[in-house]
Amino acid sequence: MENNGKNKPLFFLNDRLEFPPVSNANPEGLLAVGGDLSPERLLLAYQNGIFPWFNEDALILWWSPDPRMVLFPDKLKVSKSMRKIIASNQFELTKNKCFDKVIEHCSVLERKGQEGTWITPKMKEAYLSLHEKGFAKSYEVWQNSNLVGGLYGIDLGHVFCGESMFSLVSNASKFAFIHMVNELRNESYKLIDCQVYTQHLESLGAQEMARDKFMQILHKEN
Structure with missing residues (x-):
């Protein structure tokens, strides 16, 4: 471990399949560095309120921000x-028809205020592996038989962890998001994890929640 200058020790992961408590994250939400993107580690991370986010050719960074941006399905605004x-x-709308194409579109989408992408080739490979195991899901939006939008994330059975979305035409990703939320509401999901604040998510009904409360919901499946 190394002090990161914010009075929080920065935890360096090794080959052991473990993460430090999320309360160890620094004020920006950075919790740990290193490790790998194996399906087992990724799933353990999401089950414990942690997600990877890093630039290509950089060490893997693991995050657990406080507060957390979430959407309760019955709070959706349309x-x-x-x-x-x-x-x-x-x-x-289709579901899990072309996960690989959705994540590819998300990886090349230019985003305001960001340089490059965090969806690196290794990230794509890792999430495709999770998709094959049934944990990563995609929603696709089609117009005139063309793929024009979609989103993907990790399905924990009671919480859906949204990862990324894309639109090639106006409102396509929003269309996917709304249908996903309605589907999860009908299946009694507790919430959708949106990770960090954006005005777009807030306009759809998402809100910030204290990490402790988010973790209580995450760890309570029934």
């Missing part, structure tokens, strides 16, 4: 304009 788009039948 604007009048979006309701009209849904009713227009201009989009079609």
